[in-house]
Amino acid sequence: MTHPKQFEILDRCPVCSSSAISSFRRGTFDYLSIQANQIKITDKDYGKIWDLWRCAACTYIFANPAPTASFIHSLYRDVEDPAYEDEAEGRRQNFLPILDVLERFHPHKGRLFDVGAATGILLHSARSRGWSVDGIETGLWSVRRGREKYGLDIRAGDFISADLGSRLFTAVTMIDFIEHIPTPLQAAEKARRILSPTGTLCLVTPDAGSLAARMMKTRWWHLRPGHLGYFNRKSIVTLLNKAGFTIARVRRYAWTFSAHYLLTRIPFLAPLAEMPGLSSFWKSLRIKLGLRDSFEIYARKAARR
Numbered sequence: 001m002t003h004p005k006q007f008e009i010l011d012r013c014p015v016c017s018s019s020a021i022s023s024f025r026r027g028t029f030d031y032l033s034i035q036a037n038q039i040k041i042t043d044k045d046y047g048k049i050w051d052l053w054r055c056a057a058c059t060y061i062f063a064n065p066a067p068t069a070s071f072i073h074s075l076y077r078d079v080e081d082p083a084y085e086d087e088a089e090g091r092r093q094n095f096l097p098i099l100d101v102l103e104r105f106h107p108h109k110g111r112l113f114d115v116g117a118a119t120g121i122l123l124h125s126a127r128s129r130g131w132s133v134d135g136i137e138t139g140l141w142s143v144r145r146g147r148e149k150y151g152l153d154i155r156a157g158d159f160i161s162a163d164l165g166s167r168l169f170t171a172v173t174m175i176d177f178i179e180h181i182p183t184p185l186q187a188a189e190k191a192r193r194i195l196s197p198t199g200t201l202c203l204v205t206p207d208a209g210s211l212a213a214r215m216m217k218t219r220w221w222h223l224r225p226g227h228l229g230y231f232n233r234k235s236i237v238t239l240l241n242k243a244g245f246t247i248a249r250v251r252r253y254a255w256t257f258s259a260h261y262l263l264t265r266i267p268f269l270a271p272l273a274e275m276p277g278l279s280s281f282w283k284s285l286r287i288k289l290g291l292r293d294s295f296e297i298y299a300r301k302a303a304r305r
């Protein structure tokens with residue numbers, strides 16, 4: 001399938017609108033010919049970055065030129081990622097602590113909306129705990145998989161432009177979503193609009209200021225073609241405040257993966273992953289990675305100014 005190749009040069013920061021932006025790091029792959037298979041959740045192209053610019057005001061780092069929202073949408077629509085579902089159990093383990101926190105804020109639960117729902121692993125868990133669930137996902141393969149595997153009716157489409165009706169939500173989750181889009185402020189503002197006055201947004205995104213990011217430098221595993229923006233503490237707080245949120249809680253996100261998944265991502269160990277008789281053992285062995293290099297932020301609606 002061919003895609004319209006659409007890019008634009010930004011003259012302002014996509015988070016705080018400051019014009020004090022400048023080139024930060026040269027790109028390391030041919031992003032002008034980017035394909036859908038390079039932006040899978042499970043892609044292994046670590047260390048690959050767009051031409052990155054940095055905002056002197058809020059410190060947000062972002063792709064510039066940036067793909068247009070419609071171009072990025074057309075790419076994600078075509079993504080197929082069977083490896084994502086192979087890790088369903090590990091991902092479910094990642095999501096349960098998020099539901100624990102949301103249920104402390106909202107003991108009676110309510111309506112939960114997941115932005116970038118993928119195949120619906122979070123929604124499936126939330127529904128089984130008594131939440132009424134809804135969500136949206138761009139990838140048509142993931143939407144289909146969510147219906148077949150979990151019986152979920154995930155909306156297919158773009159969150160920012162979607163008509164989600166007038167009923168408000170108790171919780172909105174955005175897990176590893178905001179760094180994939182060129183317009184993070186619009187996404188956060190939309191989340192605020194669909195939340196009830198007492199509702200909570202949970203946002204998870206890599207922390208470019210984390211120890212892991214600083215130590216691994218150009219080999220940090222979150223530097224990848226799918227990521228159009230990189231937040232640190234200052235820029236993520238700026239984003240949420242601009243969108244009308246106050247921060248209620250910040251935690252560090254620990255990832256759970258199978259040993260198989262991790263081995264296939266380390267080139268010199270990859271042959272071990274596929275050894276006859278061992279492959280299923282690696283898949284059953286779960287490892288919790290305490291890298292702590294992602295934010296897990298809970299934000300509430302600020303009173304209207």
Ligand SMILES: [Zn+2]
Nearest residue numbers: 013016055058
């Ligand atoms: Zn900025």
